[in-house]
Amino acid sequence: MFEHKKKLLREVKVEKPNPQYAALMQEQLGGANGELKAAMQYMSQSFRIKDPVIKDLFMDIAAEELSHMEMVAQTINLLNGHDLDYEAVKGGEIETHVLTGLSPVLMNSSGESWDAKYVTVTGDLVADLLSNIASEQRAKVVYEYLYRQIDDKYVKETIDFLLNREEAHNALFREALNKVKDTGSNKDFGVTEDSKLYFDLSTPGPSHGDFNPTPPSFEDPMK
Numbered sequence: 001m002f003e004h005k006k007k008l009l010r011e012v013k014v015e016k017p018n019p020q021y022a023a024l025m026q027e028q029l030g031g032a033n034g035e036l037k038a039a040m041q042y043m044s045q046s047f048r049i050k051d052p053v054i055k056d057l058f059m060d061i062a063a064e065e066l067s068h069m070e071m072v073a074q075t076i077n078l079l080n081g082h083d084l085d086y087e088a089v090k091g092g093e094i095e096t097h098v099l100t101g102l103s104p105v106l107m108n109s110s111g112e113s114w115d116a117k118y119v120t121v122t123g124d125l126v127a128d129l130l131s132n133i134a135s136e137q138r139a140k141v142v143y144e145y146l147y148r149q150i151d152d153k154y155v156k157e158t159i160d161f162l163l164n165r166e167e168a169h170n171a172l173f174r175e176a177l178n179k180v181k182d183t184g185s186n187k188d189f190g191v192t193e194d195s196k197l198y199f200d201l202s203t204p205g206p207s208h209g210d211f212n213p214t215p216p217s218f219e220d221p222m223k
Contacts, residue, residue, distance in 0.1 A: 017081030031108035039065035
């Protein structure tokens, strides 16, 4: 069951309309790393989760992502202003000026419709958690790119809030992964001889192509 509260999760404002930037913000509404994708992914994954705490975590974050989607849509509304003017959008998504009367619709910054193929559900909790951690990281990167390309202080405040919430979700998913890290597809992970092999295909010389050379070390040599 869901409940709609009319108050946004956080107030959204803009200094002035900016239709060109509104087109960029469409990416976080209907793009592959956007808020709708996150909400649908976490909700869909939750349906088979047996651990009640983790199930609630997925559903709670999914619900929050829907509230983020609402914030992004309102930002797009304010940035678009009230006038249909395709010339104000120098590049990218112009469909809303032709088809929807500036309504923020489920498409990305290039005008491509949102696709359920963006959503990853495997039925394996470890794999899904790893996917979600990566999803939150990618969404944060997109918000960081958006943040760099706008001077509007209010839009920057909204983006800063949203990217920090991506960090919070990322941390929560990592904690859940720690709880189940030895289950599912991670059970008996990396214990066979074949799983320990490293093929050196980058180093010229006698060891090139060896099946069992010393694997690379990623430890800091200064420690």
